[in-house]
Amino acid sequence: GDSVTQMEGPVTLSEEAFLTINCTYTATGYPSLFWYVQYPGEGLQLLLKATKADDKGSNKGFEATYRKETTSFHLEKGSVQVSDSAVYFCALSGAGGSEKLVFGKGTKLTVNP
Amino acid sequence: DVKVTQSSRYLVKRTGEKVFLECVQDMDHENMFWYRQDPGLGLRLIYFSYDVKMKEKGDIPEGYSVSREKKERFSLILESASTNQTSMYLCASRGPGVFEQPQHFGDGTRLSIL
Numbered sequence: 362g363d364s365v366t367q368m369e370g371p372v373t374l375s376e377e378a379f380l381t382i383n384c385t386y387t388a389t390g391y392p393s394l395f396w397y398v399q400y401p402g403e404g405l406q407l408l409l410k411a412t413k414a415d416d417k418g419s420n421k422g423f424e425a426t427y428r429k430e431t432t433s434f435h436l437e438k439g440s441v442q443v444s445d446s447a448v449y450f451c452a453l454s455g456a457g458g459s460e461k462l463v464f465g466k467g468t469k470l471t472v473n474p
Numbered sequence: 475d476v477k478v479t480q481s482s483r484y485l486v487k488r489t490g491e492k493v494f495l496e497c498v499q500d501m502d503h504e505n506m507f508w509y510r511q512d513p514g515l516g517l518r519l520i521y522f523s524y525d526v527k528m529k530e531k532g533d534i535p536e537g538y539s540v541s542r543e544k545k546e547r548f549s550l551i552l553e554s555a556s557t558n559q560t561s562m563y564l565c566a567s568r569g570p571g572v573f574e575q576p577q578h579f580g581d582g583t584r585l586s587i588l
Contacts (some may be wrong), residue, residue, distance in 0.1 A: 393574040395576055397579075402581075403477075403581050404480075404564055404579040404580050404581040404582045405517075405564065405566075405579040406579070407576045407577075407578070410569075410576055411576070412574035450517070454574075454577075455574070458524070461519060461522075461532070462507070462519070462566075462577055464516050464517045465516065466514070466516040467516055468517075
């Protein structure tokens with residue numbers, strides 16, 4: 362079945378460090394890909410999305426490129442801040458015509474000052 | 475911006491009680507979803523609805539039911555609460571038809587069953 366695999370956390374970085382969170386997927390057809398972020402005690406917020414191959418989603422300094430050849434959607438940020446500390450979820454939808462949003466298990470990021 | 479509102483942030487109930495979790499969205503979205511989130515298991519889909527009075531089972535519907543009498547409101551019902559239903563419950567909504575539309579989430583209800 363369809364699935365999303367993210368790198369295991371937790372990830373701990375110092376402020377201004379470079380961030381990469383790896384995400385790969387297995388899906389039928391041509392899914393849309395998303396990154397969501399969950400701050401402590403809150404629900405999930407959409408961070409960025411890409412709907413077709415080679416699309417780049419970007420928001421708040423975060424970027425991810427939809428790579429069909431490697432079935433990947435890695436999240437990157439050039440310089441993280443303490444306020445970026447959260448749990449990040451990679452997700453896909455539309456695989457095989459399904460309504461379902463399939464999530465990875467999440468990667469917890471802690472940024473220290 | 476889309477607003478998805480869940481009626482309670484924290485809820486404590488007893489085993490065997492009938493529990494209602496309410497969710498309201500303000501964007502006239504056709505599609506609404508209920509998930510539960512557990513450490514190590516991530517988010518799992520319980521039920522979703524693509525129109526008023528329509529519902530579809532997700533991955534873990536056992537022990538739950540749902541109600542969608544009005545477009546803006548989607549209720550999750552625990553018929554007879556059990557301790558293994560202690561979890562964070564998240565509601566989401568999504569706009570019409572196409573899958574590239576993202577789902578928009580509420581802040582969640584942390585439910586404890588004693």
